[in-house]
Amino acid sequence: MxxxxxxxxxxxxxxxxxxxxxxxxxxxxxxxxxxxxxxxxxxxxxxxxxxxxxxxxxxxxxxxxxxxxxxxxxxxxxxxxxxxxxxxxxxxxxxxxxxxxxxxxxxxxxxxxxxxxxxxxxxxxxxxxxxxxxxxxxxxxxxxxxxxxxxxxxxxxxxxxxxxxxxxxxxxxxxxxxxxxxxxxxxxxxxxxxxxxxxxxxxxxxxxxxxxxxxxLGKVYKNLMVDVHASNVKLRERAKKIVCDATGVSYQEAESVLTQTDYKVKPAIIMLLMETTYEEAERLLAQSEGHVRTAMELKNRK
The missing domain is CATH 3.40.50.10490 (Glucose-6-phosphate isomerase like protein; domain 1)
Structure with a gap:
């Protein structure tokens, strides 16, 4: 030793x-x-x-x-x-x-x-x-x-x-x-x-x-923590800001779509940018192993 x-x-x-x-x-x-x-x-x-x-x-x-x-x-x-x-x-x-x-x-x-x-x-x-x-x-x-x-x-x-x-x-x-x-x-x-x-x-x-x-592992889109677990007020506010930064929508629009996704940021971003449903956003994410960019590329190929 x-x-x-x-x-x-x-x-x-x-x-x-x-x-x-x-x-x-x-x-x-x-x-x-x-x-x-x-x-x-x-x-x-x-x-x-x-x-x-x-x-x-x-x-x-x-x-x-x-x-x-x-x-x-x-x-x-x-x-x-x-x-x-x-x-x-x-x-x-x-x-x-x-x-x-x-x-x-x-x-x-x-x-x-x-x-x-x-x-x-x-x-x-x-x-x-x-x-x-x-x-x-x-x-x-x-x-x-x-x-x-x-x-x-x-x-x-x-x-x-x-x-x-x-x-x-x-x-x-x-x-x-x-x-x-x-x-x-x-x-x-x-x-x-x-x-x-x-x-x-x-x-x-x-x-x-x-x-x-x-x-x-696909938990980041651009430089945004899109897999944040929005478990409190601060993190829910962060989730809204992330959606705004990723998509360019208003605070109110981000809040509305996050309510539909139970504050999951990834599907919210895909729903807004790809003009699709929550169900399809989740399917695309499953097919792309959670990578937001790949999920949107899959949507574009359809």
């Missing part, structure tokens, strides 16, 4: 030896300057991120699920991304899941020792009934978390695709991943506090993975 002292994320930042003596202005400017390294680091691993996205798309198209596995901050970042998928893209809560060392209790209170147990990582995925068609992304800034390793080892054993997301080179968990994303953000201004640059980089990468996946 890697010694913590050898990890880049545990390294000593050359500009912060006197961090405790700095003024507030100096600290925030230094943090801002240090954060500029994040997009540069991500740019170097874009090919690996692309491969991971392609693997996620294949898994979901084949009926699989995406699992984020992590401990502490890494687990919470996975949870943040997973819970936003249902309202943004109308996905099932089962499609993208976060698996945290210590369970959901660890979201607000650290569960001591949970991350140090490889067997618990395996058991957590067994509890979710992991299958070969699923994909598992193990997140650990250090790249050495036993809970994450245990999950990745088990996933590989049953034939599921695996991805590692770390901030150290040649990390331990990368050895158990089909695709290794090692985003090198370097030492933190507060030594070892990987909730800073490393965590921010990881969150940005998860944003890329799920957003791009959902775009390619």
């Amino acid at each position: 890697d010694r913590l002292t050898k990890l880049e994320t545990e390294g000593y930042h050359p500009k912060t030896a006197n961090l405790d003596l700095m003024s507030i202005t100096e600290i925030v400017r230094l943090m801002n300057e240090d954060d500029e390294k994040i997009p540069q680091a991500i740019a170097k691993v874009l090919p690996e991120i692309e491969r991971a996205i392609e693997a996620v798309i294949i898994a979901i198209k084949n009926g699989g699920r995406l699992f984020y596995v992590g401990a502490g901050t890494s687990g919470r970042i996975g949870l943040l991304d997973a819970v936003e998928c249902p309202p943004t893209f109308s996905t099932s809560s089962e499609l993208v899941q976060a698996v945290l060392a210590g369970g959901l209790d660890a979201v607000v209170v650290a569960v001591e020792g949970a991350e140090d147990n490889e067997a618990l990582g395996q058991e957590a995925l067994q509890h979710r009934v992991l299958q070969a068609k699923d994909i598992v992304i193990g997140i650990a800034a250090s790249g050495r978390t036993p809970f994450v390793k245990g999950a990745l080892v088990y996933a590989q054993q049953i034939g599921a695709k695996t991805v590692s997301l770390t901030s150290n080179p040649q990390s331990m968990i990368s050895g158990y991943a089909d695709i290794a994303i090692e985003v090198m953000t370097g030492p933190e201004i507060l030594t070892g506090s990987t909730r800073l640059k490393a965590a921010t980089a990881h969150k940005q990468i998860l944003n890329m993975i799920t957003t791009t996946t959902m775009i390619k």
Whole structure:
């Protein structure tokens, strides 16, 4: 197992030896300057991120699920991304899941020792009934978390695709991943506090993975979230605006057609642009695997 002292994320930042003596202005400017390294680091691993996205798309198209596995901050970042998928893209809560060392209790209170147990990582995925068609992304800034390793080892054993997301080179968990994303953000201004640059980089990468996946699965038309789940007042208003932006109709017209579709945005757009019924819009969407542009092309061919 890697010694913590050898990890880049545990390294000593050359500009912060006197961090405790700095003024507030100096600290925030230094943090801002240090954060500029994040997009540069991500740019170097874009090919690996692309491969991971392609693997996620294949898994979901084949009926699989995406699992984020992590401990502490890494687990919470996975949870943040997973819970936003249902309202943004109308996905099932089962499609993208976060698996945290210590369970959901660890979201607000650290569960001591949970991350140090490889067997618990395996058991957590067994509890979710992991299958070969699923994909598992193990997140650990250090790249050495036993809970994450245990999950990745088990996933590989049953034939599921695996991805590692770390901030150290040649990390331990990368050895158990089909695709290794090692985003090198370097030492933190507060030594070892990987909730800073490393965590921010990881969150940005998860944003890329799920957003791009959902775009390619037909949940976006132009740059609009046309599969938004309009479950509250704010999201119903957003649905109306999306229909207005996509079709050019008035607010009142958008509201009227959304009432007919039970606030489903995709069929509303097709009904307005193709001058068709709700039933036909739904048929076209079914034939086009949910892609709005393809559905309208099918209508034009008729």
